[in-house]
Amino acid sequence: MVIRSKLLLEALRARVEYYLSQQLTGSNIQVPEPHHFLLHHRKELMQALGNEPTLRVSGIPHHIPDKETIAHIRVLLAFLDAKYLRRIEEEESRYKKSPPTATFEMMWMLLKHGTRVYNDVDGELAAFVVKSAETDKTSNPSYYSVVLWSLDFNALHALSSKDYGFRPQKQDMGNTGYQSYFSIPA
Incomplete structure (x- = not known):
């Protein structure tokens, strides 16, 4: 997958603190399947859709994106959820078992x-x-x-x-x- 949306790139850059194998500079980024980089940051992207006036990343406040950025994030999350959400939820339920x-x-x-x-x-x-x-x-x-x-x-x-x-x-x-x-x- 190649992400070319400037708004989506800015949203990712504001929320990703560290990911060694993923290049985040330039006018687009390439995210190979199975999209672990994006899935690891799914919760951070979902927070951008919330009602909080700011999001704190590393103690630094980031303002909630505008409606167009939110629309781009929703498209990305819809793609990821359609492909991976069921398996992620099943795995997360295993983590809640005793023992996990x-x-x-x-x-x-x-x-x-x-x-x-x-x-x-x-x-x-x-x-x-x-x-x-x-x-x-x-x-x-x-x-x-x-x-x-x-x-x-x-x-x-x-x-x-x-x-x-x-x-x-x-x-x-x-x-x-x-x-x-x-x-x-x-």
């Missing part, structure tokens, strides 16, 4: 670039930030390539930054096709 579960096909929802995640490292819980997450680009992906980064620091200073890569495989998700997202192999 995730499917491999929709695991990308947990891997929004810039999101904090936690993992066991040498018996201790460690915090990371999702730097990137990509699938193998086929119609039936079999793995994700995920890169997380973290800062090593003492009580006063950041000492170093490290990237950690892992590659969850579809075959690791078990026979049911879903599993507790606390136990997804990293």
